[in-house]
Amino acid sequence: MADDLKDILSNNNNEIDNRQLMDYLRNQLNNTDKHEVESTMNDDAFMNDAVEGLQNFDAKKDVQTYVTQLHDDLQKELSKKKKRKDKRRIKEQPWVYLAIIIVLLLLVLCFVVLKNYL
Amino acid sequence: MNTEKFKHISDTELLHYFNNDKNNEWLGILLQRYTLLLLGVCMKYLKNEEEAKDAVQQVFLKVIAELHKYKVDYFKSWLYMVAKNHCLMQLRNKGQYNAEINEQLLATPDETQAEESFIQKDIVLTNMETALQQLNKEQRECVTLFYLQKKTYQEITAITNYSLLQVKSHIQNGKRNLKIMLQALQQNG
Numbered sequence: 561m562a563d564d565l566k567d568i569l570s571n572n573n574n575e576i577d578n579r580q581l582m583d584y585l586r587n588q589l590n591n592t593d594k595h596e597v598e599s600t601m602n603d604d605a606f607m608n609d610a611v612e613g614l615q616n617f618d619a620k621k622d623v624q625t626y627v628t629q630l631h632d633d634l635q636k637e638l639s640k641k642k643k644r645k646d647k648r649r650i651k652e653q654p655w656v657y658l659a660i661i662i663v664l665l666l667l668v669l670c671f672v673v674l675k676n677y678l
Numbered sequence: 679m680n681t682e683k684f685k686h687i688s689d690t691e692l693l694h695y696f697n698n699d700k701n702n703e704w705l706g707i708l709l710q711r712y713t714l715l716l717l718g719v720c721m722k723y724l725k726n727e728e729e730a731k732d733a734v735q736q737v738f739l740k741v742i743a744e745l746h747k748y749k750v751d752y753f754k755s756w757l758y759m760v761a762k763n764h765c766l767m768q769l770r771n772k773g774q775y776n777a778e779i780n781e782q783l784l785a786t787p788d789e790t791q792a793e794e795s796f797i798q799k800d801i802v803l804t805n806m807e808t809a810l811q812q813l814n815k816e817q818r819e820c821v822t823l824f825y826l827q828k829k830t831y832q833e834i835t836a837i838t839n840y841s842l843l844q845v846k847s848h849i850q851n852g853k854r855n856l857k858i859m860l861q862a863l864q865q866n867g
Contacts, residue, residue, distance in 0.1 A: 568806070568821065568825045568826075568853060568856060578714045581714060581715075582714075591828075591829075591830050591833070592828075594830040594831075594832075595824075595828050595829070595830050598824070598830060598831055599824075601846075602824075602846075602849055602850055602853060605758065606715055606719065606754060606755070606757075606758040607715065608846075608850075609718065609719045609722050609758075609762070610714070610715040610716075610717075610718030610719050610722070611718060612718070612722045613717070613718035613719055613720065613721030613722030613723070613730070614714070614717070614718035614721065616721050616722070616725065617721065617727060618727070622727065623714070623717065626717055626727070626730075626731050627713050627714055627717060629731070630713050630717070630731065630734055630735065630738075631710055631713060633735060633738075634706060634709060634710065634713075634735075634738050635706065637738065637739065637742065638702045638703065638705070638706045638742070641702055641742065642702065
């Protein structure tokens with residue numbers, strides 16, 4: 561009883577993973593696990609709002625489709641950013657890259673000369 | 679990207695890596711952890727599946743563009759505030775929400791939950807039963823069923839005939855009131 565009373569005040573910091581959350585939404589958890597998710601919801605406004613919103617989706621399978629699409633778009637956006645960053649880096653330091661190319665050409669030239677004339 | 683292999687790395691560590699090398703891949707891993715929750719929050723406020731999906735994309739872009747501007751200690755709380763503010767702004771632009779949105783929230787999220795003060799448990803236990811009796815009937819009933827008898831929301835709904843929303847609200851308000859009462863009792867005692 562004393563422990564249960566303490567539970568009321570303790571913050572449940574358990575991280576509920578996405579799979580457990582989806583199982584909760586699909587009503588596929590047993591009562592103990594369900595209680596754990598709900599206990600986390602009581603202490604976590606983010607999670608509480610999210611569950612309320614996710615329960616409003618017409619079909620739960622759409623949720624997973626949306627999440628996959630969002631992940632793909634996020635990856636595209638991040639790789640676009642990376643490419644832009646790389647291009648900018650080349651633009652910002654053209655002399656460095658030019659110097660590298662010249663050194664490489666000289667090395668090739670030396671190699672050809674040495675091979676043909678020595 | 680396979681986020682499973684980064685599962686053992688905490689949000690704080692990922693944030694630290696991002697702050698060190700500004701590599702957006704760390705941010706990608708971090709954001710993907712919260713896509714589902716973000717989608718739910720946006721759906722709660724915007725009440726439209728497509729709009730909610732677009733809003734999550736906007737939140738991602740906002741985080742990618744702005745995270746480096748702020749010193750964020752609790753990424754999850756910060757992200758929640760960014761998402762919530764974004765949705766409230768959208769509603770305000772559509773004329774559905776008139777409340778003033780404090781831009782400061784972006785930089786300083788409400789982290790009261792994370793910083794909540796610790797109450798000494800011995801004193802708490804002595805006062806807890808008294809405080810529990812001081813709650814109104816609905817809150818006492820729901821708090822007792824949820825925390826002491828470990829019932830689920832659904833079971834409490836069936837036992838009490840309250841709606842699901844009422845049950846959640848009685849539990850959350852009951853818990854908050856209990857904390858307030860116990861802090862008052864502790865200060866007076």
